[in-house]
Amino acid sequence: MTCAPVLVFDSGMGGLSVLGPIRAALPQSPIVYVADNAGFPYGSKSEAEIAARVPALLGRLTERYRPRLIVIACNTASTIALAHVRAALDVPVVGTVPAIKPAAEATQTKVIGVLGTPATVRQAYVDNLAAEFASDCVVLRHGTPDLAATAEAKLRGETVPAEDYAAVMAGLTDQPHGADMDTVVLACTHFPLVEEELAAAARRPMRFVHGGQGIARRVAHLLQGADWTGCEPTGLAVFTARDEKSAALAPALAARGLDSAYL
Template structure:
């Protein structure tokens, strides 16, 4: 690449929900999207595994692609490994924060839900966000280990039964005060990819919020002085494992203007 790219990193395809608004905000920027499918899913891994894997992998990727900025487009990796990555790399790094603050500002019932991976929803980081920004709200949490894989299956063109989405939503709506919940924070970047299915499964009006637009604004701000003269807005998707599932995702990536390579 002739210009340093923006590198967007996730365990799988969830970061596409962050990549899209970044490309809309900075259409002239080359991008490299990295899916660590060899480690997918992060949500069921231990904190120690993620804290060791993510900085090491991003170190290799930085050497290979020399990015201008890195986005960790994964809530689980951000809540566990962001500080380690920033300490290890001399590159600006933007993390992904569950959108609890905007949800708390917008709720009318003062009951909000946080839907994430098990690894994310149990983090003290989420406790701190809730205490700082939603102290006047009831914050319901549900960790779903399977929804990220369901989103990946959708991108591969596979059918996912509606009742599977209903079971995920019931993890929130079935809790005490769940009937009063009016906003759900999608605290995994995979989840906006199946927002329509989640909304249908809820069977009542709910608002869903996530951090994609906020991350794009942050990236655009940090790169406001970047010179993109002569840059080609190329797009490359990189997998850490070559397998049948990654091959099945090539059409969905091509539609998004991303060529495919393997690390």
């Protein structure tokens, strides 16, 4: 167990926005990063599909890699399947939820946006977070089905038209009260990978918040006192399907200390 890895799971590359803070917090931990590219994108799938797929896949991954802890670095998978995974596995599991609480604390105008996949923004879980932590705010939501794929295209070195990002931001700013919005929750782990592009598309100062740092703090707390003696901080990126797009991500993964493999 001493050198058992932390397993970071996402539908694709979005979890890299969580992996960075985790590695900073636990520099000696081996990492297994899993991208379920065979099921990507989760945001357009039904709740039933995700609730069945994610626990089954994480069960196989747990048997293979024997992780010390699992991070579901995907808002959609967490809001739908987190409870199912925790019930199925005897491993600590940390989920990812929209950062509505810190957004409500940061806003000056009391108008915040939640930008996520369609599957995430329609969840009752988001309703509950807004009611509990942002009851004094106007909470605008926009589900964008394509931005996760756009973020992955950027990682592959492809050029993405600026108007694509402008259309995403307009989904929030064009709503009633959108002109007063000053804080946006990036409720998909892919979206921090294109935060600079979204900020440029907003055309006015905007604060973007997401959960990467909070997840890293939670992981570090749960693994406080763990013995990493003799461990190499290795990194392995595992894909569930072999295709040209996953191969094209190899340079971006190598830059983050991850070697590529397939499940």
